[in-house]
Each structure stands twice: as structure tokens, then as C-alpha cells.
Amino acid sequence: MxxxxxxxxxxxxxxxxxxxxxxxxxxxxxxxxxxxxxxxxxxxxxxxxxxxxxxxxxxxxxxxxxxxxxxxxxxxxxxxxxxxxxxxxxxxxxxxxxxxxxxxxxxxxxxxxxxxxxxxxxxxxxxxxxxxxxxxxxxxxxxxxxxxxxxxxxxxxxxVGLSIHDKPSNSCLASRIPWGTTVTAEKLARIEKSEIMIKQLFGIRQVRVRDLNNNASIEVDKNEITLLQDKEKMGILDEYLNRLGFLSTAIDPNGYRPGKLNVITD
Structure with a gap:
């Protein structure tokens, strides 16, 4: 069977x-x-x-x-x-x-x-x-x-033909905010907008924008990190994220890993 x-x-x-x-x-x-x-x-x-x-x-x-x-x-x-x-x-x-x-x-x-x-x-x-x-x-x-x-x-x-059979795993937007940091509508909105922009700009399928004390840490699959090496596009992204309220933008060299923010911040 x-x-x-x-x-x-x-x-x-x-x-x-x-x-x-x-x-x-x-x-x-x-x-x-x-x-x-x-x-x-x-x-x-x-x-x-x-x-x-x-x-x-x-x-x-x-x-x-x-x-x-x-x-x-x-x-x-x-x-x-x-x-x-x-x-x-x-x-x-x-x-x-x-x-x-x-x-x-x-x-x-x-x-x-x-x-x-x-x-x-x-x-x-x-x-x-x-x-x-x-x-x-x-x-x-x-x-x-x-x-x-x-x-x-x-x-x-x-x-069985489900169109999302290879869809990358996802989780609620609050998972991008470290434990111990208050969840707000403003933080969720800018995280969502940031991730949409990264997908559209770089053609990336899986992305997390972690909100680390108003600093954006970008995680993508390791096999997609090279897509973020386009300096012109990164310049566009930096400017966009800055307008959303992020103070800085960094790419996590270790790539995406579920549960990475399961820690309590000081």
C-alpha cells in the first residue's frame, strides 16, 4: 500500500x-x-x-x-x-x-x-x-x-500533483523577532515587505529577515547566498530596508536554519 x-x-x-x-x-x-x-x-x-x-x-x-x-x-x-x-x-x-x-x-x-x-x-x-x-x-x-x-x-x-510539493517551509512573521523582544505590527509589516522585496529582486525562494534590534539579518538557503552578491541590487535593497526603518543590513553567511532565534535577548 x-x-x-x-x-x-x-x-x-x-x-x-x-x-x-x-x-x-x-x-x-x-x-x-x-x-x-x-x-x-x-x-x-x-x-x-x-x-x-x-x-x-x-x-x-x-x-x-x-x-x-x-x-x-x-x-x-x-x-x-x-x-x-x-x-x-x-x-x-x-x-x-x-x-x-x-x-x-x-x-x-x-x-x-x-x-x-x-x-x-x-x-x-x-x-x-x-x-x-x-x-x-x-x-x-x-x-x-x-x-x-x-x-x-x-x-x-x-x-498526487499538489503544486506546493516543493514549497520552502515557512513560519509566522513573529518568528523573525528574537524571544524577549516585543512583537509589534510595525515590525511584522517591515519584515514582510523586506522578504517580498528580496524574493522579487534576487529571485530567491526561501528567505528570513530577522529583526535584530532594528538591524536586518538576511538568511537564505546556502545554495542561494551567491544570488545576493549582486552589488547593484544590494544597494537597492539597502536603501529600501533603510526606508522601512532598519538601521543596517547584513547577510548571514551560515544561511537559513529553522529555530535560529530561539533565544532570549538581554
Whole structure:
């Protein structure tokens, strides 16, 4: 039996299901399998909580159209949550606790008993307090139970024809701000604008602009760092980031690595 059959089988016999869909390949594959098994009894929900980039929201819409699954978008503002804004090491726990509350509201309204997410086996090896919050609220993880790694997910997503099978991993914009530094709307906006500009200017696919005390630290995949060596384009970027409020711009020579800012600043 193929891996995708295992995942689809997980949903067989369930009356209905709500899929927390972010815009990444993990939850997209879960939504695909849920729809294959349950058809209109599967619903995807994406939270536009103001720390999700507009790009991720549009991708979530697109992938749901591809799959054919009904898509609900809910809106709320995480910046109204003081526990989230103070940005300590439990920021993701507070984020996912609030998300779970909204998912539970939708599931009750839709009369859906089962909520699932895109957590996979590789996620369990990292510091992910957000996963703990979702589990505490009863959210299930079919990819974990079906023993999917990130590599499995990308391979199967390509096999079934999902357009985002090779989409670089992403995370909420707040992850670019070090723990211990307050999250603000202004910081999130300039981070998002900076990353969009870098992608457009250099043709880079994966980028993080870390906001280090108003200084921009640019991280890209190591195999894309050479694209940033164009001095003319870097001059344009420096000027643009300066107008956004960054005091300086630096390229991290070590490249992008998830969780790099999981530290408390002084």
C-alpha cells in the first residue's frame, strides 16, 4: 500500500473532519487526503491572525481550490493577546492555544467532532510548544499517526500533483523577532515587505529577515547566498530596508536554519 493510501485510510470511517490549513505542504497533504476520503464532509480552516504573511494566505486559498475542499478563513489579531506580544519562549504555545479556541468554535458551529493539523514526525524532534497547545485541545495529527516524515510528505505531495510539493517551509512573521523582544505590527509589516522585496529582486525562494534590534539579518538557503552578491541590487535593497526603518543590513553567511532565534535577548 502506498503512503498516500495509509493517510487516506486514516480518515475512512470518520463522519467529518476539520483541517487546520496554514499554506504549507504538510497541512495541504492532510487536506488532500481528508477530501479524498470524505469529500464535502472535510473542511479546511485557515486563520488570518495578522502574523501570517499575505503570501501564505493566498497560497492556502490556491491549494484549497486545487483540492476542491471547502475553505473557511477566520480573522483575528494575535497582537491583541498580551501573552503573545511579550514574545517569550512560550509564544508559540500562546499562539496555538488561541488558534485552538477558534478552531473549536468553528467545529462546534459546523458540528464537526475531529480537528486535525499538519504535524509530522520531524516536527516532534524540535522544540515546538505550539504542538503541545494543539494536543491539549484535542487536535489530532494524521501525519504522525501514519508515520510521515517531511521527506515523505514532499514525495507524496508531488506524486498526487499538489503544486506546493516543493514549497520552502515557512513560519509566522513573529518568528523573525528574537524571544524577549516585543512583537509589534510595525515590525511584522517591515519584515514582510523586506522578504517580498528580496524574493522579487534576487529571485530567491526561501528567505528570513530577522529583526535584530532594528538591524536586518538576511538568511537564505546556502545554495542561494551567491544570488545576493549582486552589488547593484544590494544597494537597492539597502536603501529600501533603510526606508522601512532598519538601521543596517547584513547577510548571514551560515544561511537559513529553522529555530535560529530561539533565544532570549538581554
Amino acid at each position: 502506498k503512503k498516500i493510501d495509509d493517510l487516506i485510510e486514516w480518515f475512512v470511517g470518520k463522519q467529518n473532519v476539520l483541517v487546520a490549513l496554514s499554506g504549507g505542504v504538510d497541512s495541504a497533504l492532510v487536506a488532500y487526503a481528508a477530501y479524498k476520503a470524505l469529500g464535502t464532509h472535510a473542511v479546511a480552516v485557515t486563520a488570518d491572525y495578522k502574523t501570517l504573511s499575505q503570501e501564505e494566505l493566498e497560497i492556502a486559498k490556491k491549494v484549497c481550490q486545487e483540492i476542491g475542499i471547502r475553505h473557511i478563513i477566520i480573522e483575528y489579531n494575535e497582537l491583541e493577546n498580551p501573552e503573545f506580544v511579550k514574545n517569550d519562549k512560550n509564544r508559540c504555545f500562546h499562539c496555538r492555544t488561541e488558534l485552538a479556541d477558534h478552531l473549536l468554535e468553528i467545529s462546534e458551529k459546523e458540528n464537526i467532532k475531529i480537528i486535525v493539523d499538519g504535524t509530522n514526525l520531524d516536527d516532534l524532534t524540535e522544540y515546538r510548544p505550539g504542538i503541545v497547545a494543539l494536543k491539549k485541545n484535542g487536535v489530532q495529527s494524521p501525519l504522525v499517526e501514519s508515520k510521515f516524515t517531511k521527506s515523505d510528505i514532499r514525495h507524496v505531495a508531488r506524486e
